[in-house]
Amino acid sequence: MSAQTTSMRDALYEAPGPKTKRRTAIGTVVSLVLLGVAIFFIIRQFYITDQLNERYWSFLLEWTTWRFLLEGLWGTVRVAAVSGVISMALGLLLMLGRISNSKVLSAICRVLTDLFRSLPSLLLIYFFFLVIPKYGLRMPPFWMLTIPISLAASGVLAEVFRAGVNAVPKGQVEAAMSIGLTHGKIVWKIVLPQALRIVIPSLVSQLVVVVKDTTVAYVVSFPDLMQNARVLISNYDALVSMYFVVAIIYILINYAINHLSIYLAHRSGNKIISRETENPL
Amino acid sequence: MAASDTAIIQMHHVDKHYGQLHVLQDINLDVHKGEVVVLIGPSGSGKSTLCRTINRLETIDSGEILFEGKPLPQEGKELAAYRAEIGMVFQSFNLFAHKSILDNVTLGPREVLKTPKDVAEKEAMELLERVGVAEQAHKVPAQLSGGQQQRVAIARSLAMHPKAMLFDEPTSALDPEMINEVLEVMVELAREGMTMVVVTHEMNFARRVSNRVVFMADGQIMEEASPDEFFDHPKTDRAKDFLDSIRGH
Amino acid sequence: MGVGEVVAEFGGVYVQSLLSTWLMTIVCFLGGLALGVLITVMRVSPIKPLRVVGDFYVQVFRNIPTISLLVIFVYALPYLGLLLEYRACLIVCIILVVSSFASENFMSGINAIGVGQIEAARSVGLSFVQIVRLIVIPQALRTTVLPMTNLLIATLLTTAMGSQVPLTPPELTGMVNYVNARSVAGISAFVVSAICYAGTALVIGFLGNKLDKKVRIVR
Numbered sequence: 001m002s003a004q005t006t007s008m009r010d011a012l013y014e015a016p017g018p019k020t021k022r023r024t025a026i027g028t029v030v031s032l033v034l035l036g037v038a039i040f041f042i043i044r045q046f047y048i049t050d051q052l053n054e055r056y057w058s059f060l061l062e063w064t065t066w067r068f069l070l071e072g073l074w075g076t077v078r079v080a081a082v083s084g085v086i087s088m089a090l091g092l093l094l095m096l097g098r099i100s101n102s103k104v105l106s107a108i109c110r111v112l113t114d115l116f117r118s119l120p121s122l123l124l125i126y127f128f129f130l131v132i133p134k135y136g137l138r139m140p141p142f143w144m145l146t147i148p149i150s151l152a153a154s155g156v157l158a159e160v161f162r163a164g165v166n167a168v169p170k171g172q173v174e175a176a177m178s179i180g181l182t183h184g185k186i187v188w189k190i191v192l193p194q195a196l197r198i199v200i201p202s203l204v205s206q207l208v209v210v211v212k213d214t215t216v217a218y219v220v221s222f223p224d225l226m227q228n229a230r231v232l233i234s235n236y237d238a239l240v241s242m243y244f245v246v247a248i249i250y251i252l253i254n255y256a257i258n259h260l261s262i263y264l265a266h267r268s269g270n271k272i273i274s275r276e277t278e279n280p281l
Numbered sequence: 282m283a284a285s286d287t288a289i290i291q292m293h294h295v296d297k298h299y300g301q302l303h304v305l306q307d308i309n310l311d312v313h314k315g316e317v318v319v320l321i322g323p324s325g326s327g328k329s330t331l332c333r334t335i336n337r338l339e340t341i342d343s344g345e346i347l348f349e350g351k352p353l354p355q356e357g358k359e360l361a362a363y364r365a366e367i368g369m370v371f372q373s374f375n376l377f378a379h380k381s382i383l384d385n386v387t388l389g390p391r392e393v394l395k396t397p398k399d400v401a402e403k404e405a406m407e408l409l410e411r412v413g414v415a416e417q418a419h420k421v422p423a424q425l426s427g428g429q430q431q432r433v434a435i436a437r438s439l440a441m442h443p444k445a446m447l448f449d450e451p452t453s454a455l456d457p458e459m460i461n462e463v464l465e466v467m468v469e470l471a472r473e474g475m476t477m478v479v480v481t482h483e484m485n486f487a488r489r490v491s492n493r494v495v496f497m498a499d500g501q502i503m504e505e506a507s508p509d510e511f512f513d514h515p516k517t518d519r520a521k522d523f524l525d526s527i528r529g530h
Numbered sequence: 531m532g533v534g535e536v537v538a539e540f541g542g543v544y545v546q547s548l549l550s551t552w553l554m555t556i557v558c559f560l561g562g563l564a565l566g567v568l569i570t571v572m573r574v575s576p577i578k579p580l581r582v583v584g585d586f587y588v589q590v591f592r593n594i595p596t597i598s599l600l601v602i603f604v605y606a607l608p609y610l611g612l613l614l615e616y617r618a619c620l621i622v623c624i625i626l627v628v629s630s631f632a633s634e635n636f637m638s639g640i641n642a643i644g645v646g647q648i649e650a651a652r653s654v655g656l657s658f659v660q661i662v663r664l665i666v667i668p669q670a671l672r673t674t675v676l677p678m679t680n681l682l683i684a685t686l687l688t689t690a691m692g693s694q695v696p697l698t699p700p701e702l703t704g705m706v707n708y709v710n711a712r713s714v715a716g717i718s719a720f721v722v723s724a725i726c727y728a729g730t731a732l733v734i735g736f737l738g739n740k741l742d743k744k745v746r747i748v749r
Contacts, residue, residue: 007579009574009637011645012666014652015340017356017574027577035579051611094711118731119724120690123703127720130706135714210596216694226598240606247598254593338649358657365655375650379669389654423748434650443652448659528734 043122056238061244065232074250079146079198079214079224085209086150091157098167099185109158116155121213124148129220141222149213157206163273164199201265202273208254213225217249225249287443289314289476291336295344296499297330304330305341306500312445315474316480319487319508322497323523328480331497332449335478336367349444365393368438368446372453374430376422382409382433383418389441401440408436412466428459437504444475452483483526488512534571536718540709546699548726553687554701555730556622562685563678564629568631570636584633591630598692599623604695616695624688628681639670644749672745679738683731704728 016024029079029197032262046052059065128139139147162186166189176190217224233239291507297305304327306341312318333339334346337353337360346353348367354360386405390396396404412432414425422430427513431451439444448467452460463468463484470489471477481487487494487508494511496504498519504511515521537544573584591599603619614622643666650660692706700708704724709719 008641008643008645011648012574012640013576014337014356017354017360020356020576024576026578029578031577031579035583046612078602115724115728115730118687118728120687120703120727122690122693123706123723123727124718126693126706127717129710131720132711132715134714161562165632201548207617208593214596215595219694226595227602228604230409240609243598243606244614247602251590251593254594254595255589258593312612336653338652360651361657363655366655367653367654371646371650373646375646377647377650377665378749379665379672388664389656392660393655421748424721437654 003245051240056241059232059236059238060241065236068232069225069246069249070076070224070227071225073221075217075224075228076211076214076226079142079149079217079222080207080210083149083153083188083210083214086146087153087157087206087210088203090150090154092161094154095161095165096187098162099187107271107273113155113158116151117159118155119152120151121152122216122219123215124151125216141217141220144220145214145217145222149210153210156209160194160199160202160206160273164195164202167198167270168194188206198270199273201261201268201270204264205258205261205272206259207261211250211254212255288312288502289349291347291350292331292480293332293333293345295334295341295346297334297339297341302424304500305334308344308502310495310502310505312476312478312481314472315473315475316493317471317477317491318473318493318495319491320478320495320497321482321484321487322481322524323505323526326497326501327500328495328497329449332447332480333452333476334368334480335447338366338369350521361393365389365441368435368441368443369478370431370434370438370446370448370451372450374427374454376430376437381419381421382414382425383426385422386440389437398475405440409433412436413462426453426463428461431455431459432466435463435470439470443475445478446470448477448479448481448482450482452481460488479524482527484512496523498523533718533721534711536709536715536722540705540715543686543708544722544726547702547705548701549691550697551692551701552623552730553738554617554624554689555682558624558628558689561621561625562630562632562681566632566636567616567624567630569633572642573633573637573740573741574640588630588633592634593671596623596626596627596688597694599626611696617692617697619688620692620695622696624636625693626687627688631681631684632678635638635674635681636670637676638677639672640666642749643669664707669747672747675738675745679734679742682734682738686730686734687725691722712744723738 014020042164043052075251094109094113097105100106115193127143128144128148132139137175172194173186174191176186181189212226215226218227218230226246229242233242236242261272264270292308295305295308296303306327309329309484310331322328330339331424334341336350346435348363354363370524376382377388379495380388383402383405386399386408387396387398390401391398406415406418409418409492412435414429414432417425418435419430422433424461425433427474435451441502451467451478452463455463460483463493464483467477467479468490474493479491489508491508494506494508495502496511496515496517496519503516503517504520511520515524568585569587573588575581575584598648599620600623602617603614603623607614647665648661648667651665656664689701690703692701693707697704705723706719709715
């Protein structure tokens, strides 16, 4: 089936006849020309606005620039990694609460899950940045960033875990029941280990969301990649080049994470469960 | 059901490769009007591929295929119009999943033949009646059993008033108890003089209904004979082995 | 200040803010869908360069953090001779990001169709245009209802990026800032915004689920 699905966009078309072949060839040439023209005009626009001037780019050849950016990237990685771990733990707890036998606990976890999924991480960051300090609780910027990002991600992860649990074949539970295991034992020994294996690719792909969320670190003045880039911009007066370089770094990081997740999914034969595929609220 | 002398489908020196694999080797085959030709052979012998080349779901590398004396159209409107004249029944039914049973049958007539809605629906109901699934007309395909779906697929093809019909292992995906209900419809069609090319593993059907059996192996036509002759006196070792294996010797 | 007082004092602005958030969400979502259709057409076209550009576009905009894109539009593009209003920057950025996810949804909708459906349609004698119109688009749309519902909710949440540029009226996340700058509202401002977000998401999710049940294809 997977071989079939990857070729669907080819399967839409017949094996081309002579006319179709000619038309496709013409389309290819025309689109290449248009693409060339578009690229030319973009580069030309950079050129006539003097943004290709060496002084805007030369600082990228200096080691100090990259050291500072890497320091920022390290900040990004720390926030993303810690948020990843906390949100996984929290998401797992929320899911376990939701599938527990206690109706009250299940309802609470369900409300929390849906709530965290339906709030922007930025709103949660403002809550920890603007609201909590008013009640006298002072937090370091790292946690003002990490906790809200973790909360926002935990809602989605709880749903990912739940999808993983649902994907464990029913026969597994029935077999466990038939040998007399209790509900708790079934969840811990049979269902969870299999569900976790199923959701590993999905957990990895959720890291992209976390990395994206870290980019507003400047709100709480935490030195991440974006924040350090802003510092460099004021030092070198090279705004355009710096913002494009930072964007490319983020794109490459997230692209790599996505591909790791696809690779893991492919290797294990599991689907990636994401915000896009799971049930809405 | 006497087959006439006019060859409606002609294949001359047809070759096809999948990469290194030579799936069709120098195929020469004529199918006459009103004839029922059964293609049999071990899996991977190229019989399905051959069947699919007749309405150009598969292209060929060399040789030619003629329908009513004219080469198959390569593309575009002509190809679509040609296919409208050839019915095709698939192993996996392939009913349109988002349409009701009735709409599955009327889609072709309405969109291709431009038949008015009421006429198309009246005829579709008659066809569904004929294949025995009229009561299911307003359900969606997934609500029907495999046997019912396949009968609808046949009705869908018939609604286009085809000049010939291709059956690509029509009963292979069915549970045993549903095979007969589909075969009965096919027997009925054969009796009415429909030109049919049937890829199947149903040897009883082949023996009882076909005018000619074509035995394929390794992309080649190994034998072509009347059913009695083929089943009672196969000439090649490949055919003997094949018949032995399916008879369970 | 309690929630009641916040509503009493800032109620008018909140209503404006909620409406503006909704409007932005709808504009960005519809814009993203439209652009997503275009990108998807490129990605499934038989013309190789268009496919490559379409795939590249999706990789760029699904992986770029919205804020990174927003700072490029707000601060960098003026240097390159393109100066847009703050709100326009925000809307364009969100549309670009949403369109890449919309295209991914459309692609998986198309991938779910199965070769057999296309072959059956061909055998009936339908032309390519008819196959696309009668089989591919209806089936792809039906299978994308749930993913698109989630995308709509994600679009709503992404409009929170509007708090990073000056907007009048501010959108819901910016409101927390707005209220806190003008009073000692504390948690109340946050609660009101949170209720607006969660309520909206709940309604979208409910309607999306309902629509999905109605049109879902059983395969």
